[in-house]
Amino acid sequence: MKRKHLFILAMVLTLAGLGCFYYKVRQLKLPLQPKVQTMLWTLEAEVAFKAQKAPIKIELFIPKNNPNIAITNESFISREFGLNTETEGGNRKAVWSKRQAKGKIHLYYRGVFRLTGVERTLEAPFDRRDKTELRKPDFSGTRLEASTALIAELFDKSADMESFVIALLKRLNQSDESAATLFLLDKMKTTEDKADLIVRLLSLADIQARAVHGIRLVQDLKFARSDLKHWVEVFDNGKWHPFNPETAEKGIPADYLVWWRGGEPLLKFKGLKDCKVAFSLARNEEETQFIVSDRNPKGMPFLYRFSLFSLPLQTQSVYRILMLIPIGALLVVLLRNVIGIRTLGTFMPVLIALALRETQLPVGLMLFIVLVGLGLGVRRYLEQLKLLVVPRLAAVLTMVILMMAAFSVVTHLLGLEQGLSVALFPMVILTMAIERMSILWEETGPGDALRQGLGTLIVATFIYLVMAVPILAHLVFVFPELNLVLLAAILLLGRYSGYRLTEFIRFKVFNTKEKSS
Amino acid sequence: MxxxxxxxxxxxxxxxxxxxxxxxxxxxxxxxxxxxxxxxxxxxxxxxxxxVPELYGVIDSEYQIRHKLHDLLAIHPEAVIKPSKGSGGKGILVLTGRFRERYRKNNGIIMEKEEVGYHVSNILSGMYSLGGQPDRAMIEYRVQxxxxxxxxxxxxxxxxxxxxxxxxxxxxxxxxxxxxxxxxxxxxxxxxxxxxxxxxxxxxxxxxxxxxxxxxxxxxxxxxxxxxxxxxxxxxxxxxxxxxxxxxxxxxxxxxxxxxxxxxxxxxxxxxxxxxxxxxxxxxxxxxxxxxxxxxxxxxxxxxxxxxxxxxxxxxxxxxx
Structure with missing residues (x-):
């Protein structure tokens, strides 16, 4: 009866855990591998100028959240300037202003972006608010004539909007073309100019279009304004369709970060003679840990919002560690109840394993041995003073902490940074371990005490090695529901009543007997 | 297998x-x-x-260590002191007699008065009990x-x-x-x-x-x-x-x-x-x-x-x- 109940419970937990996991993998497309989409890009814009006497106002377009590229973090260095970010015509812009400033000034914008891995839909959704004004064609004289002729010709040769645009782009990209095209292009040096020309030509044909400016997140680079990549978006049937003006292909690559749209300049300034802006783009591997923390999870399903990602980054990093504890607990159950290794304190090995994560294995093991060894020495010495138990424990705890501090200082002076992470050792528990070990030492001799100490280290090392598997850490954090499966395993192990592995050694008399008969 | x-x-x-x-x-x-x-x-x-072995007395406070313990042991120099909630034989002290103002352990080693008191104090603070909870020390008949x-x-x-x-x-x-x-x-x-x-x-x-x-x-x-x-x-x-x-x-x-x-x-x-x-x-x-x-x-x-x-x-x- 109880057995059945337990199996059903374990089954329900497993199914719930796996079901939730499956949904998140298939529907929400959360990554199974820790490194698939963890590429983060830091984009930095540096605005440099020399202040004059006049009041200063600087406007710089900054990227906004996109389905394919999400902003994970943003910061500004504004010195003593007032800073405002505003949205205007579908674009975001940072506005710095100050009544009076002196000398050379550098202002920074820094954004951290993540490729979400979400397919960029070909048609960017039309947003009523970002309706740009129809760009005026602005042609005159012979240019107007040439343009009109070109449009008329291409209109004749195409069937719909798409084929028309592609024909136009192809024509503009041909080098050996008619005089009319050359004439239009002669002043076009950059792709940006070309994109603008295309928008004007389309406007002449009564097709609403706009230029898109941005950068592809492909490699580390320092770049200037002229290195930006430009696209053209054409409005048709309620959607914006992107086209590459260079290749005449439809679509925008997934790694293209849209910066701003329309014909306005990237940087506008008032009250200055000159203002320069420089950019840099860097891939950030270190921060790949902190993914999926989009600032704007609007429109994401409930389960997504109701997850650990909704927490602030700092809390998330705490849960990254906490979520590993159930794995450790399961391993403790296995090692104690199935293998039969004896340890000091039930879950102390888990805590030591967590500390090992910070210190790395060899250093951590050494620290543990040194601290426990010294602690045992101190405990032995205090024994002579005949202190009461609680004060003695407190004294050992204090000594342990002082020893840790001394250790950190010494290793730091020697240039070994790992000594600093000693502070993460669970010292209160360490103190209890020292106490228990010394009682064991007195009561049953050093053999048992050392055996249990060693058992603790072996179990801790094993747990550490398992916890260090990156994919496990990733899975339990991104899919905390997998802990339900672990829970089910723990519950089932709770009814394991077979022999422990070490009992074969303990009862080996019965085996030798079996062989001899 | x-x-x-x-x-x-x-x-x-x-x-x-x-x-x-x-x-x-x-x-x-x-x-x-x-x-x-x-x-x-x-x-x-x-x-x-x-x-059961006769119980001579129970020590349950530090005060009693100073005032009751040694009086009890004076009457019963042969006694066993053990934690009431001890496990696995931990914390058991067997006294086989006295030597002047001191006590003799079962292995022949002589113990000072305060050493015995300290041992009882350790028992009281739960050093030998399950889960470290406060304990009492019992003094009872030493079995022959x-x-x-x-x-x-x-x-x-x-x-x-x-x-x-x-x-x-x-x-x-x-x-x-x-x-x-x-x-x-x-x-x-x-x-x-x-x-x-x-x-x-x-x-x-x-x-x-x-x-x-x-x-x-x-x-x-x-x-x-x-x-x-x-x-x-x-x-x-x-x-x-x-x-x-x-x-x-x-x-x-x-x-x-x-x-x-x-x-x-x-x-x-x-x-x-x-x-x-x-x-x-x-x-x-x-x-x-x-x-x-x-x-x-x-x-x-x-x-x-x-x-x-x-x-x-x-x-x-x-x-x-």
Whole structure:
């Protein structure tokens, strides 16, 4: 009866855990591998100028959240300037202003972006608010004539909007073309100019279009304004369709970060003679840990919002560690109840394993041995003073902490940074371990005490090695529901009543007997 | 897999199975304090008219260490000081007499007055108790063991452990202290365990540090064939502890005093498994036999008779011993 109940419970937990996991993998497309989409890009814009006497106002377009590229973090260095970010015509812009400033000034914008891995839909959704004004064609004289002729010709040769645009782009990209095209292009040096020309030509044909400016997140680079990549978006049937003006292909690559749209300049300034802006783009591997923390999870399903990602980054990093504890607990159950290794304190090995994560294995093991060894020495010495138990424990705890501090200082002076992470050792528990070990030492001799100490280290090392598997850490954090499966395993192990592995050694008399008969 | 078969065939009870199928099932949690606190056990036993070592006094505060402890020890220079909630023989101090203002331990070492006081203070603060909870120190009669054990124990007092399942004694052994065990009767500390045939009370096999032995490692005296005096009395005493506590799976520790006869030393709700090694017998077949018959056994006498009849020859006739 109880057995059945337990199996059903374990089954329900497993199914719930796996079901939730499956949904998140298939529907929400959360990554199974820790490194698939963890590429983060830091984009930095540096605005440099020399202040004059006049009041200063600087406007710089900054990227906004996109389905394919999400902003994970943003910061500004504004010195003593007032800073405002505003949205205007579908674009975001940072506005710095100050009544009076002196000398050379550098202002920074820094954004951290993540490729979400979400397919960029070909048609960017039309947003009523970002309706740009129809760009005026602005042609005159012979240019107007040439343009009109070109449009008329291409209109004749195409069937719909798409084929028309592609024909136009192809024509503009041909080098050996008619005089009319050359004439239009002669002043076009950059792709940006070309994109603008295309928008004007389309406007002449009564097709609403706009230029898109941005950068592809492909490699580390320092770049200037002229290195930006430009696209053209054409409005048709309620959607914006992107086209590459260079290749005449439809679509925008997934790694293209849209910066701003329309014909306005990237940087506008008032009250200055000159203002320069420089950019840099860097891939950030270190921060790949902190993914999926989009600032704007609007429109994401409930389960997504109701997850650990909704927490602030700092809390998330705490849960990254906490979520590993159930794995450790399961391993403790296995090692104690199935293998039969004896340890000091039930879950102390888990805590030591967590500390090992910070210190790395060899250093951590050494620290543990040194601290426990010294602690045992101190405990032995205090024994002579005949202190009461609680004060003695407190004294050992204090000594342990002082020893840790001394250790950190010494290793730091020697240039070994790992000594600093000693502070993460669970010292209160360490103190209890020292106490228990010394009682064991007195009561049953050093053999048992050392055996249990060693058992603790072996179990801790094993747990550490398992916890260090990156994919496990990733899975339990991104899919905390997998802990339900672990829970089910723990519950089932709770009814394991077979022999422990070490009992074969303990009862080996019965085996030798079996062989001899 | 061969190893697995050997253990299973011998009917060895493993720790997991003991916990899952016996202590968890037959021992109710609320009854544990009765045996975990030796003072409670003692009171209970006295009430039921079972014999226990005489309690000289209880020390339960630091104040009493200074004022009561040494007065008590002055009246009873031979005494045992033990934590009321201690486990595994931890924290037991045996005093065999006085020397001027000092005390003599059972290993002959002389202790200062304040050393004894410090030991009691450690007991009070829970150093030896389960989970470190505050404890009391009991001072009781030091057992003078029966001469039958004269040649086969070193320094300490041998005790007899009887496993009682649903009121039926199922297996027993006597634990003989050695020099290595420092006078303690704990097998994993180096004491010798000798299995006892339940029917006749004769030792049949002995084990020391996981190997079979025939004689005591310190004295060289033969361990095999020792007859425990007043055996039927011991069995009844042990079986009676079922009614006493209500615990279905129980380890009863009894000492044989040369003048006072069998005394209940302590009860254990999670008795260890080494008894199987000492007897070269697994517990499982015996436990199963009791399970099948339990509802037919109504009185204490019936249960003891059943044990004597059923577990009679099992160990005594084992050719390997």
């Amino acid at each position: 061969k190893a697995w078969g050997g253990l299973k065939q011998s009917g060895i009870l493993g720790l997991n199975q003991r916990n899952a199928a016996y202590t968890l099932v037959y021992n109710q949690r609320r009854l544990y304090p009765l045996v975990d606190d030796k003072l409670k056990t003692k009171a209970l036993a006295l009430q039921a008219g079972l014999s 063991f029966d001469p039958v054990f004269e040649g086969v124990s070193y320094m300490g007092v041998p005790d007899i452990r009887i496993i009682v399942f649903l009121g039926v004694p199922v297996m027993s052994m006597v634990r003989l202290p050695t020099r290595e065990s420092n006078g303690k009767a704990n097998l994993h500390q180096g004491a010798v365990g000798a299995g006892i045939d339940l029917a006749g009370g004769v030792t049949v096999a002995a084990v020391w540090k996981n190997t079979a032995v025939e004689e005591h490692p310190d004295t060289g005296a033969s361990i095999k064939g020792l007859t425990i005096p007043r055996w039927p009395e011991l069995l009844k005493l042990a079986a009676g502890c079922y009614e006493l506590t209500g615990l279905g799976y129980l380890g009863v520790d009894i000492v044989l005093d040369q003048s006072k006869g069998p005394l209940i030393l302590e009860l254990n709700a999670r008795p260890g498994l080494s008894i199987q090694i000492a007897n070269r017998q697994g517990l499982l077949p015996r436990l199963d036999a009791v399970k099948k018959q339990a509802h037919d056994l109504h009185s204490l006498a019936e249960r003891v008779a059943f044990a004597v009849k059923t577990f009679k020859t099992a160990a005594a006739c084992n050719p390997n011993n």
